[in-house]
Amino acid sequence: MSPAQPDGTVPAAETYLLFAHEPYYPGPGTREINTTVVSAGALLHPRVRQPDGSHIHDRLTRGRQADEIVPLSTLTHELGGGADWPTVGDWESVTSDLLRLVRDGECDALSLGLSEIARALICTGPHSHVRAVDTAASRLIDYGPTERAAVLTEIGTFLARLVAERALWASDGLLAPLDQRV
Numbered sequence: 001m002s003p004a005q006p007d008g009t010v011p012a013a014e015t016y017l018l019f020a021h022e023p024y025y026p027g028p029g030t031r032e033i034n035t036t037v038v039s040a041g042a043l044l045h046p047r048v049r050q051p052d053g054s055h056i057h058d059r060l061t062r063g064r065q066a067d068e069i070v071p072l073s074t075l076t077h078e079l080g081g082g083a084d085w086p087t088v089g090d091w092e093s094v095t096s097d098l099l100r101l102v103r104d105g106e107c108d109a110l111s112l113g114l115s116e117i118a119r120a121l122i123c124t125g126p127h128s129h130v131r132a133v134d135t136a137a138s139r140l141i142d143y144g145p146t147e148r149a150a151v152l153t154e155i156g157t158f159l160a161r162l163v164a165e166r167a168l169w170a171s172d173g174l175l176a177p178l179d180q181r182v
Contacts (some may be wrong), residue, residue: 035147041170052089077125
């Protein structure tokens with residue numbers, strides 16, 4: 001459930017997009033940022049490639065749980081393993097635009113520096129496995145849906161603490177969602 005705001009109101013449930021990107025360092029002595037969580041509304045920003053952002057917003061928000069974090073890889077899985085992305089939009093341009101908005105301070109985000117395994121898990125589909133070699137023990141370690149769910153739960157816990165103080169701002173001057181356009 002969404003937390004109450006200082007004025008006592010409870011905001012509408014939000015959907016969030018989680019995507020991985022090329023790592024960057026926001027400043028000297030800072031940790032690498034390699035994944036970002038934004039409010040679904042950020043996809044409706046005019047500086048995001050349109051109508052692609054609006055179409056991805058529609059796919060992202062349709063039929064989701066309250067306050068759900070949806071990795072881009074989950075959308076890819078839902079879109080026939082990526083085969084249907086061309087009918088929705090150019091996710092690469094859209095996520096590049098979103099990252100630019102975040103870095104320019106045009107929307108709020110949860111910027112994360114996930115470990116290699118955690119990042120790999122959110123970059124794979126919900127039923128996929130990531131295998132790593134433990135050279136010290138000479139064994140193969142298999143990470144699957146359970147570990148992926150644990151990563152998403154951890155991100156969700158951190159995000160819930162963040163939005164308890166203030167909801168993620170998607171920006172001002174957003175386009176109307178597809179289902180609200182005349």
